[in-house]
Amino acid sequence: GENVEQHPSTLSVQEGDSAVIKCTYSDSASNYFPWYKQELGKRPQLIIDIRSNVGEKKDQRIAVTLNKTAKHFSLHITETQPEDSAVYFCAATTGNQFYFGTGTSLTVIP
Amino acid sequence: DTEVTQTPKHLVMGMTNKKSLKCEQHMGHRAMYWYKQKAKKPPELMFVYSYEKLSINESVPSRFSPECPNSSLLNLHLHALQPEDSALYLCASSLEGGSYTEAFFGQGTRLTVV
Numbered sequence: 001g002e003n004v005e006q007h008p009s010t011l012s013v014q015e016g017d018s019a020v021i022k023c024t025y026s027d028s029a030s031n032y033f034p035w036y037k038q039e040l041g042k043r044p045q046l047i048i049d050i051r052s053n054v055g056e057k058k059d060q061r062i063a064v065t066l067n068k069t070a071k072h073f074s075l076h077i078t079e080t081q082p083e084d085s086a087v088y089f090c091a092a093t094t095g096n097q098f099y100f101g102t103g104t105s106l107t108v109i110p
Numbered sequence: 111d112t113e114v115t116q117t118p119k120h121l122v123m124g125m126t127n128k129k130s131l132k133c134e135q136h137m138g139h140r141a142m143y144w145y146k147q148k149a150k151k152p153p154e155l156m157f158v159y160s161y162e163k164l165s166i167n168e169s170v171p172s173r174f175s176p177e178c179p180n181s182s183l184l185n186l187h188l189h190a191l192q193p194e195d196s197a198l199y200l201c202a203s204s205l206e207g208g209s210y211t212e213a214f215f216g217q218g219t220r221l222t223v224v
Contacts, residue, residue, distance in 0.1 A: 034212060036215075
């Protein structure tokens with residue numbers, strides 16, 4: 001099955017700085033890569049996703065890049081704000097199930 | 111309506127009890143999932159239903175029994191649970207399987223087994 005690794009496990013940045021979270025996957029058949037944000041006690045919510053036929057996608061302060069050859073994808077958050085503090089999960093899908101990374105706890109320091 | 115609704119939000123049950131978790135979506139999604147999430151860990155897949163048929167069972171103990179009465183509803187029946195089964199149980203749905211389609215999560219049921 002698919003194996004998704006995520007780094008770092010914790011990340012602290014100053015407000016206004018950028019944050020980068022990286023994931024690698026093992027199954028070349030994976031074709032969809034969503035990123036979820038989970039605030040304490042709340043549900044995971046999709047913040048951005050990318051399909052395997054696209055190399056980069058941006059939505060305001062959030063961007064995701066995908067390198068299919070190297071089997072890795074990254075989340076970039078620019079101009080971080082305190083409300084970006086949460087746990088972020090990457091995921092990969094090969095079909096009917098989502099494989100999640102181990103999560104990154106992001107803290108944005110005001 | 112982009113909501114996945116789970117009930118109850120919180121549940122405390124004894125090890126001899128029988129209880130059920132419920133999940134409902136009205137987005138026309140044909141794939142529904144049960145995940146278990148421990149604190150500070152990623153969601154861990156338990157079951158996948160595709161077109162109301164169980165398509166994936168991730169070697170989950172038989173004390174967890176899923177049921178999909180129709181395309182909008184998903185239940186998880188619980189019986190003789192252990193304290194280590196205490197966790198957040200998340201239901202999710204997606205349009206059709208995992209390919210290219212976002213999974214929408216419910217708020218979860220916080221289960222405590224005493």
